[in-house]
Amino acid sequence: MKKMESSFTWDSGLDKTEYTNRLTGIKNAMKAQDLDAIIIYASPNEFPASYIRYISNWGLRDTSLVIIPLRGEPMLASAAVASYAYAFAKETSWIQTIHPLKTSVGDTIVNSLKQFKLQKGATLGVIGFNSMIHPEYNNVTQATRSYEIQDATGLLD
Secondary structure, X not given: OOEOOOOOEOOOOOOHHHHHHHHHHHHHHHHHOOOXXXXXXXXXXXXXXXXXXXXXXXXXXXXXXXXXXXXXXXXXXXXXXXXXXXXXXXXXXOOOEEEEOOOOXXXXXXXXXXXXXXXXXOEEEEEOHHHOOHHHHHHHHHXXXXXXXXXXXXXXX
């Protein structure tokens, strides 16, 4: 069990093998649905951020994203990481690429898709967008307008 200096623990009881198996299952489902990537979103109102926690073991009450490309390793971005919880995120999540969510959610998504070398027109599955506040939803839909967007909530349900 990993401990923070404050004696706070966040051990899911699962090892990395379980998360690797989950990731493999998700990528197999992505292939079946012809998705190039999935974007999992959690709002600050969700606690724990269940979809994010399911795949990453990260789940503080903040705006968070996990982007899983069909080819490549997932990325976690979190508003809490931008301010106070980077070390905590590195300690609790098995995901290696962790970024602070400093810019808008839409900009973070598009910048990440570019890093994954996903071209405009790529098919993105989205999970959790129904919990976005209206201005954030508008920002994300505007930023991702050149991609094909599909609801992929069933992929994790």
